Amino acid sequence: MIWNEARECMSRDELMTLQGKRLVGMVKKVYHSVAYYRNKMQQTGIEPGDIRRIEDLNKLPFTTKEDLIQKSPSDYMAVSQGEIIRYHSSNATTGTEIIVGCTRNDIEAWAECVARCIYMAGLGGNDTIQIAYNYGLFTGGLGAHYGAEKVGAAVVPSSTCSIDRLIKIMKDLRVTGIMCAPSYLLHIAQMIENMGEVNHLNLRTAICGTETWSEKTRSNIEKMLGIQTHDVYGFSELAGLGVACDCEYHKGLHVQEDFFLPEILQKNSNIAVKDGEKGELVFTTLRREGMPLIRYRTGDMTMITYERCQCGRTNARIARLENRADDTIVIRGVSVLRFQLENMLADLEHIRAKYRMRIYRKSKLDMVDVLVAMVDLGRQLSSEEEELIKGSVIAAVRKTIGITPRVLFTDIETMQEAAEWVSTVVDERHF
Ligand SMILES: [Zn+2]
CATH class of the missing domain: 3.40.50.12780 (ANL, N-terminal domain)
Structure with missing residues (x-):
């Protein structure tokens, strides 16, 4: 036709x-x-x-x-x-x-x-x-x-x-x-x-x-x-x-x-x-x-x-x-430039932590995890502190892409082991 x-x-x-x-x-x-x-x-x-x-x-x-x-x-x-x-x-x-x-x-x-x-x-x-x-x-x-x-x-x-x-x-x-x-x-x-x-x-x-x-x-x-x-x-x-x-x-x-x-x-x-x-x-x-x-x-x-x-x-x-x-990342239909996500994570670093974002797929749905590792803290975070950090990460991600991420705490060594990641944002989805 x-x-x-x-x-x-x-x-x-x-x-x-x-x-x-x-x-x-x-x-x-x-x-x-x-x-x-x-x-x-x-x-x-x-x-x-x-x-x-x-x-x-x-x-x-x-x-x-x-x-x-x-x-x-x-x-x-x-x-x-x-x-x-x-x-x-x-x-x-x-x-x-x-x-x-x-x-x-x-x-x-x-x-x-x-x-x-x-x-x-x-x-x-x-x-x-x-x-x-x-x-x-x-x-x-x-x-x-x-x-x-x-x-x-x-x-x-x-x-x-x-x-x-x-x-x-x-x-x-x-x-x-x-x-x-x-x-x-x-x-x-x-x-x-x-x-x-x-x-x-x-x-x-x-x-x-x-x-x-x-x-x-x-x-x-x-x-x-x-x-x-x-x-x-x-x-x-x-x-x-x-x-x-x-x-x-x-x-x-x-x-x-x-x-x-x-x-x-x-x-x-x-x-x-x-x-x-x-x-x-x-x-x-x-x-x-x-x-x-x-x-x-x-x-x-x-x-x-x-x-x-x-x-x-x-x-x-x-x-x-x-x-x-141009390195656009599309997450659940919302497109965002990679550098925007990287900048968003960099802005969070004033909380004295390192951040990594992982984008993957579960049951064919796009998922976002943000890994957080505290820098030079020398002690465990209290649950109130964890909640506070979680809140600010979730708010930042929601503001940028409208999705609520899962926030996971890890240690700096584990995060550095993943140093082969060329960006703080890792897209693991294989389309
Ligand atoms: Zn044709």
Whole structure:
């Protein structure tokens, strides 16, 4: 099923002409409306008139996540506040989040992209689709919701409610498709298996994204639930999910190239890798109005092919991402940068203790332990002291990732034996 054949199956020549036209318009627009881009272009001696076709893309400067984090949202928005109808945010926690403003056209384009992904996964107007992403500032819930409504599906916005309730609703409403984070779906699948409900469900397809997941997790979910799964790519700075998705042939994720122009470059360089070679994924938005992005370095490592897919779509396909290059750690669907966890533990050290965080999986659920070893104490901690330390560790972890950790006391020798740990945060999960 193809949602927009005119766009998804156009010839490569037509597509490149369209991309070139959109790129020229976008560069002109940001040069005149966003001081940040104008300054960057001026520093590299580029004017909008220098960008005349798609081949001129590599003349443009890059944008990085750090650039955006260091700016205030008004520094990179391209329209006035009156034209913004919605704000979203990257799902990173305080300190590194990026606020994204969307115009009405941005929201419509986003729904269009998600609608295409839903069709790619073989779902459509006759399906009942449960959205089990968080609704709110994070782009998962509302993005999936608008796309599912656009194709005319019956939408069940259950969000991340209790899993018992989610499964009951899934059964009662004869849900056929689910959109959620893969780690969450794995947990749901486990519960369904435990409850012996697999054969009482109508679920046949899942579209999962917003975090990386391995082929092993994917095949586990498919086997446990007897369904097909599709991988959807996207993140808040680009619009949210829906930037790319895999079709029924599962040979890479089709990029919505009329909206997002991909490049695969050598790490930290302006040099493109050869087709089929792994490199860093860089995106330029072609239609974003609120927050256009020029050559945004995603940090994600993948490869690309421009060969026509058996499904008939002509847009490029990127390989599935199994690891984030920027060292994002996803714990129960919440993504956090490793350095944030390390900094959080370092901040705790004023209690004269050393801390280590261990992230692992138990019954397919992500678990967090924080090990605490007192420094130069020379005596046992009293139970009141232990409770006090436990309280401050739990509060810090909950504030950062919203999860209550188990706090375990150990001695400094035992902790130092684990000195081969290169970071104070150890992720022992094998996806
Ligand atoms: Zn395809």
